[in-house]
Amino acid sequence: MGRITAIGKYLFLESIRDKLFIALMLISVIIVAGNFALDFFEQGIQDRIIFDFGSALASMLGAFLCLYLTVSHVRAQLDSKQAYFILTSESSRTHFLVGKWLGAIAFTAFNVLIIFGEIFLIVYFNSGIFSYVSVIYFYIVMLKLSILCSITAFFSVTSSLVVAPALSVFFYFLGHWGNYLTYAVAKSGSGHYTIKLCEFATGYLLPNFKYFTAEHVVTENFAGAAQYLAWLTLYAVAADLIIIGAAAAVFRKKDL
């Protein structure tokens, strides 16, 4: 465990000193703060816009960071042989993979948290409301991004520097809009079984990101919301374990 946390910790330290990420963070913070200018809307509508826009931006920034960090710290480091530093030490390939995954998640969470913190503060100063939804949604977004990180880690050890991010983005979109694919398959005149297979694959077999929404949490009562969050957590943990486990199994056998 010490080796995994060390790998994660130093990835975090390296990333936090990278000017590219600092610039990206600052731009995101400024954009969200720019929503203050929307004071010609009614209070409630302005808060809603700030929350929707801010959380979408945080989600996008998080997805970019997950992809970029995982690809550059796994695939690119394998290509440049920088990974040998870890792989020829007492740390195993599984340590390497899980440590990088953990570091990428931690750094992404740090950035996403800043944006959600900003949303929280803006809404609080604007209308005096404690936006508990932004806290819950931060958690939901991070669960979703942890799966994206696992997918990217999987493709980073099984494909190339160009293919890994491309496939990760593809599966990320498929996880959001899989129903459109099923619709397209149905419209193309495919048979009943093909449509059912497509429905099953996008709905259950592949990670389904449609579940990761704050909608249920807002509309349900406390018990219902807690139950939904618990189910979502289990779903994300199971998906992460399966995908990272598969990535580690492939990686262990790979020639570097």
Next chain:
Amino acid sequence: MNETVINAIEFINVSKHYSNNLNEREKAAVKNLCLTVKSGEVHGFLGHNGAGKTTAIKMATKLISPTSGEIKIFGRFAADSEYLEKTAYIAESVNFYQFLTPVEIMNYYISLNPASFGGTPKASLRDKISDSLNETGLLKWKDAAVEKFSKGMRQRLALALCLLREPDLLILDEPGSGLDPDGISLLLKIIEKFKKNSKTVFFSSHHISEIERVCDRVSIIKYGELLETIDLADYKNKPAGVEARYLELMRSEKSEI
């Protein structure tokens, strides 16, 4: 009484084949390699570009697995990971995190190798870090980000890591590349230090002069096949040195793959 001598590395009939794509015939990077590196010796590995030196070294460090044959490290099959506790490896091109300092990189290295450093008091580790950086001429750069380092300085940092850990077996792949004459002299000094402490060093190089200065034995490889292992003591008083023998072997009639 017969004492069993455990060899540091044993390649037992090891082959490695690569195929780049489906249409291409498999190419043998290493063919039936039988090579022994004795414990406590400095063993050079000489050969032209693409001879299979890096492939053989990577197999010994578990980065790639052989197509056939077995490798033993300190008497254990390389499939067991435990031997990595005793081994350190420096690749031909060394890369580290850009925004970390040498001290942070060394602390990172300590965290990655708990069996080697576990139980060592923090104060003693701090002293060891300073000593290693001092010995490699990087002490005044200890708080500078690695992004400012030249290739040679990064190579020195890698050597500092080896000094910090003092493994029983040090494997180096073209360690001289990127080093200035001062750096090469430092490298050879470090290898000699390892030798004095009865540690094993196995390193590949293109530079015969480096090999002649520090090695006990040298193995010459051509197109993936081991041609000869030379005991350098036999060449001490011969007018035609290792270079002449190397060139003679290279010009011999071994067929290209």
